Amino acid sequence: MIEVKNLTKRYGGVKALDDISFTADSGEVVGLLGPNGAGKSTTMNIITGYLGATSGTVLIDGADILTAPKAAKAKLGYLPEQPPLYLDMTVRRYLEFIFDLKKVRLPKKEHVNEVMEVVKIADVADRVIKNLSKGYRQRVGFAGALMGNPPVLILDEPTVGLDPKQIIDIRKLIKSLGKKHTIIFSSHVLSEVSAVCDRIVMINNGKLVADAKTDELSETLSGSGILALEVEGAVTAVRNAISSVDGVKRVTKGAGLSYTVEFETGVDIRRGVFNALSKANCPILMMRPGGMTLEESFLKLTEGGED
């Protein structure tokens, strides 16, 4: 549905994007993740045709954004980081304008009402956008992106600056929309992306650093299995006991009683660890797989990239 191939963008001498390639299939929710300034917005601006790439191509459902911009843009709904709202218009007038601008061929009044119901702004339909709160403005922008039911939605940090309840609402909305639309959605908050997306594309310093299914990402990133433990007993005794188990690569001591064990993928070391520690008379208080959270691997990865 969306194909991004070898995207490179230079601003003067600075390389903002360096050879980024990824795809999003029909009905997939892809999270674009990266720290601030990684190139997420630039990527999205290029996908939507707002910016031109120095090299590389973007195909939206087969239509090149550069050579067939009208066909490609007609399939897109874009919510930029700052929603493009005309503050002097009422919500309804604004949406009707976007409707006309996108040359949508649906019954106007019904469609505008329908979209306002979906993002829950029907109660402010006749208020001037200037007077709306941040959360409402974000949703009006969202409604603008949904105008005409485009098959592809590009959402740039849609939850920034919202209160927790609004964030949950927007996430729910994205999830429900993901059934019918292809969505690329960016964030620098990992928990958000992992909660909503089927796949995560990670960018750092303009480079693609990971592209994996959400549940496989942690392993993909670290390249080994991870086990988190809390064990009572002398540190050396615990270390020695765990290290003696087959397949264990590294034992790291965390805060308090916690330990993180890295082991070769494809091996289940839990029984071995249990037996070894029980022999050493060190009771296990907690054992949990995937000890290194996504958040930690994300940090590790992005910090590594800056060296």
Add this chain to the structure above:
Amino acid sequence: MSAIIKRELSSYFNSAIGYIVLAVFYFFSGLFFYMYCLLSNTTSMSYVFLSMLMIVMLVIPIITMKSFSEERKQKTDQALLTAPISLTEMVLGKFFGAFLLYCICNAIFVLYAVILSFYAAPDWAVFLTTMLGMLLMGGALIAIDLFISALTESQVIAAVVSIGIGLLIYMLDSLSNVFNVDWLTNFLHNISFDAHFTNFINGIINLTSVVFFLSVIAIFLFLCVRVFEKRRWS
């Protein structure tokens, strides 16, 4: 394109700008009409239009100052530039939005002509050519000022530069006499809005003047499109 025209017009009247522009335009045109027609007992409106030239130069920058600059500042240009419309359509939409407001300004002259017709029949042919001249000249100025608005994010800068350029254009004819160089004098005279506009006031539809104003419109709208094209790639 029609969506943008509609939005432009509504934005003028959602804010005070539309009303202020109309008020200023109507006030001065009324004043000149009273001074040059009613007080001097004539149906010739040529002095009214000649005096309006200055007002047009000052009013049009107010109409166009926020056309593009405000879009860029509020980032609403992202909605326009990612919509399935071409840059040309977008620029033309903005142009005709501003131009329609300018047309509404000029509609007042029809009223004045009708008032005059109660006293004595005005020369309708001359009136029509003059109106054509007003619209062409205004259109050319709108295109220039739109281009200036596209260059900056600040409405104030757009307005000040546009007014400066407007005054310069207004003085071109007098400036042409300052220099003692033949080709320069000729050149300045030929690009003077004043000189071309005077043709229309005299009831002459000079093809050169029509083409001149239309060319100015086309060139500056084209430059406007180029500004957006360039911005995408820089």
